[in-house]
Amino acid sequence: MTSTTTTGQERKAPGRPRNAQADEAILDAVLTLMAEGQSAAAVSIESVAAKAGVGKATIYRRWPNKEALLIDAVRSMKGPIPELAGVSARADLIAMVTANRSSRVQEFGKVTACLLPELMKDEQLRQMHHAVMEPRREVMREILRRGIASGELRADLNIELTLLMLSGPSMAQGLFGTETGVPLEEFPVVLVDALLRGAAA
CATH class of the missing domain: 1.10.357.10 (Tetracycline Repressor, domain 2)
Structure with missing residues (x-):
């Protein structure tokens, strides 16, 4: 599996500690958007950032792409x-x-x-x-x-x-x-x- 599939739990943002509350808010925003009826394809980094109340850069420091973010959201569900x-x-x-x-x-x-x-x-x-x-x-x-x-x-x-x-x-x-x-x-x-x-x- 390539580095693009690394999960959020396995990555650390360079030079700064992870903020567990921000992580939770971002993952919960993904789940809430999908539970409200948005397809996985329709969920965007922009919509997740807005729902979670964070900037897009905060998300990209933690997840390299939307696919990795979606899978970490599934992991948090389980x-x-x-x-x-x-x-x-x-x-x-x-x-x-x-x-x-x-x-x-x-x-x-x-x-x-x-x-x-x-x-x-x-x-x-x-x-x-x-x-x-x-x-x-x-x-x-x-x-x-x-x-x-x-x-x-x-x-x-x-x-x-x-x-x-x-x-x-x-x-x-x-x-x-x-x-x-x-x-x-x-x-x-x-x-x-x-x-x-x-x-x-």
């Missing part, structure tokens, strides 16, 4: 990967599904819907998005592998398909909320338990 207890695959899967959600889950669902068309058209953006999501997916794979090894999950479990079965409903719930018929606060437990009816040993 939050950190949680510490897992490792007691059971069920508990760890619930923890991961829960960590991928927030009180802004429906707003972030709109952001995802705006970003998807751009991911289909832009190979570089898709690779950057993959770099953000793959570490989380690998943690989920490891949970499933441990579950298989311990006998909690069936030995012939298709790990990649199981990942899709976890991520697809999560995306739909983010987009449609309670219209899916599943209460938001119960979603992680309901999803994992439904999956385990077929995946459990």
Whole structure:
């Protein structure tokens, strides 16, 4: 991956410390604009700067281009990967599904819907998005592998398909909320338990 895909977290502005409040305001401005209905293509550095109350130079000191800014905004939506207890695959899967959600889950669902068309058209953006999501997916794979090894999950479990079965409903719930018929606060437990009816040993 080229230097143009370096994330904001990995860069430091030369000669001056990073301002965490400015970073947060800029990333939140990106998410707010997209949640309001702007496509990823329509979001501009100018509109983000105006929304965040900063100058364009402040943004360019942190991100080399709009694509890197968009991906860091996605990263901020997801939050950190949680510490897992490792007691059971069920508990760890619930923890991961829960960590991928927030009180802004429906707003972030709109952001995802705006970003998807751009991911289909832009190979570089898709690779950057993959770099953000793959570490989380690998943690989920490891949970499933441990579950298989311990006998909690069936030995012939298709790990990649199981990942899709976890991520697809999560995306739909983010987009449609309670219209899916599943209460938001119960979603992680309901999803994992439904999956385990077929995946459990």
